Amino acid sequence: MDYSSSRWRKKRLHILKKDKYICQVMKWYGLREEATIVHHIYPADEYPEYRYCDWNLISVSANGHNKLENRTTGELTDLGRRLMERTVPGVDWRSNKKRYSI
Known part of the structure; x- marks a missing residue:
């Protein structure tokens, strides 16, 4: 994946704005x-x-x-794997009324 591409930079900004620049993982722990x-x-x-x-x-x-991810190996952590298992392809978790409890 080319993280320096124009397409990725635009998509990244779009997602950060969509999530109001708030870490969604730390939010699960009640932290901002x-x-x-x-x-x-x-x-x-x-x-x-x-x-x-x-x-x-x-x-x-x-x-x-x-x-979510082991920064040394790039492998998903247990939490990262659970998040992936709970995320249904094609269904936007942001619009799901039921909050994820990971």
Whole structure:
């Protein structure tokens, strides 16, 4: 995935705005942190067909990202895998009335 592409930069900004620049992961813990990263719930390398889908993208802080992905290996953590399992392809989790309890 080319994270320096114009398409990705526009999509990243769109998602951050959509989530009001608030880390959605830390929000689950009752904490408020500024989101600066957009994480792929279904990893972009394994699921390239989902890489630009809004429902597959979530705004996170560095702390939130570390809870979803091992920054050394790039592997999803247990929390990252649970989030992926609970996310239904094509269904935007933001509009789902029932909150995710991970």
